[in-house]
Amino acid sequence: MAYIDLENLTKDYGQDRGVFDISLSIEQGETFGLVGINGAGKTTTIRQMMGFIKPSSGQAFINGNDCQKNSARIKQFVSYVPGEINFPADKTGETFLKRQIEKAGRGSWERCKEICERLQLDYTAGLKTMSKGMKQKTALAAAFCLGSDVLILDEPSTGLDPLMRDVFIDLIKEEKKLGHTVFLSSHIFEEIEQTCDRVAMIKDGRIIDQLTMNDLLHSKDKTYKLEFKTQESFQQFQALDYTFTDVKEEDLQLKININDQDINRLMDDLQHYDVLFFKEIKRNFEDYFTNVFKEEVNHV
Numbered sequence: 001m002a003y004i005d006l007e008n009l010t011k012d013y014g015q016d017r018g019v020f021d022i023s024l025s026i027e028q029g030e031t032f033g034l035v036g037i038n039g040a041g042k043t044t045t046i047r048q049m050m051g052f053i054k055p056s057s058g059q060a061f062i063n064g065n066d067c068q069k070n071s072a073r074i075k076q077f078v079s080y081v082p083g084e085i086n087f088p089a090d091k092t093g094e095t096f097l098k099r100q101i102e103k104a105g106r107g108s109w110e111r112c113k114e115i116c117e118r119l120q121l122d123y124t125a126g127l128k129t130m131s132k133g134m135k136q137k138t139a140l141a142a143a144f145c146l147g148s149d150v151l152i153l154d155e156p157s158t159g160l161d162p163l164m165r166d167v168f169i170d171l172i173k174e175e176k177k178l179g180h181t182v183f184l185s186s187h188i189f190e191e192i193e194q195t196c197d198r199v200a201m202i203k204d205g206r207i208i209d210q211l212t213m214n215d216l217l218h219s220k221d222k223t224y225k226l227e228f229k230t231q232e233s234f235q236q237f238q239a240l241d242y243t244f245t246d247v248k249e250e251d252l253q254l255k256i257n258i259n260d261q262d263i264n265r266l267m268d269d270l271q272h273y274d275v276l277f278f279k280e281i282k283r284n285f286e287d288y289f290t291n292v293f294k295e296e297v298n299h300v
């Protein structure tokens with residue numbers, strides 16, 4: 001059994017809404033992203049992992065604990081940031097955060113203050129009067145200050161500006177260094193790319209794809225874009241034995257997919273043609289995600 005194990009997890013709200021047959025295995029120390037558009041099923045999956053809603057069928061386990069039956073035990077080593085934050089009334093950030101540390105019986109106010117400073121959060125403010133961004137920062141401080149073995153974060157950077165998002169990314173990386181396991185949902189490609197070891201894509205309540213980020217970003221299969229100076233070169237080059245995509249006659253441009261081991265052959269070949277430019281198209285998660293979703297739409 002993996003450290004976090006979702007086995008055919010299903011929550012059926014009727015009319016094809018909910019999540020269906022979600023099976024995911026996450027190892028200890030991994031940072032795992034669940035990515036999907038609005039209404040895809042991210043929150044429903046996470047809430048079942050936290051034991052807040054009962055699955056229609058299937059099970060979720062964290063470190064061998066059934067998330068439904070042993071949710072109290074799970075809370076002893078899991079920090080959670082909900083998608084929608086509802087704080088108790090009449091409290092300042094500070095009283096709330098101190099109470100969270102006390103309730104959890106782990107973490108420290110010193111560490112919490114340090115995180116608040118990095119997030120530029122005024123924790124003396126009243127929770128009720130806090131802006132959306134401040135509330136999000138308070139929830140993050142509460143989650144990260146406990147030193148929990150597992151963090152489960154539902155769209156954790158919602159409401160953060162780009163600078164604070166960078167702080168958040170650093171906090172995740174620090175958790176990773178400590179060997180902690182992170183499960184987060186997001187639709188912010190950059191943060192997924194920078195933090196996640198693996199990603200599952202969810203659409204209409206179903207997992208449609210999974211990938212290892214390293215394989216995507218550091219693949220030996222590369223794509224290059226070329227533009228030729230003359231129509232003649234453009235045409236003759238296409239007679240060679242390569243895989244061409246996005247051929248644009250009018251611009252004399254094309255893309256070529258090639259493995260690193262064939263790059264010298266390509267360089268040699270290019271010397272015989274009038275090439276205006278040649279550049280690598282870097283792979284990124286956003287393009288990958290968009291392609292997967294486009295293919296899904298085409299298959300419907």
Ligand SMILES: Nc1ncnc2c1ncn2[C@@H]1O[C@H](COP(=O)(O)OP(=O)(O)OP(=O)(O)O)[C@@H](O)[C@H]1O
Pocket residue numbers: 013017018019036037038039040041042043044045083
């Ligand atoms: N309590 C509920 N009753 C009925 N349907 C629900 C309920 N909660 C969620 N759903 C439906 O289940 C599906 C998945 O919703 P969910 O909130 O998990 O998606 P999400 O990926 O978290 O979306 P978002 O990014 O908008 O937060 C949606 O079709 C939603 O309308």
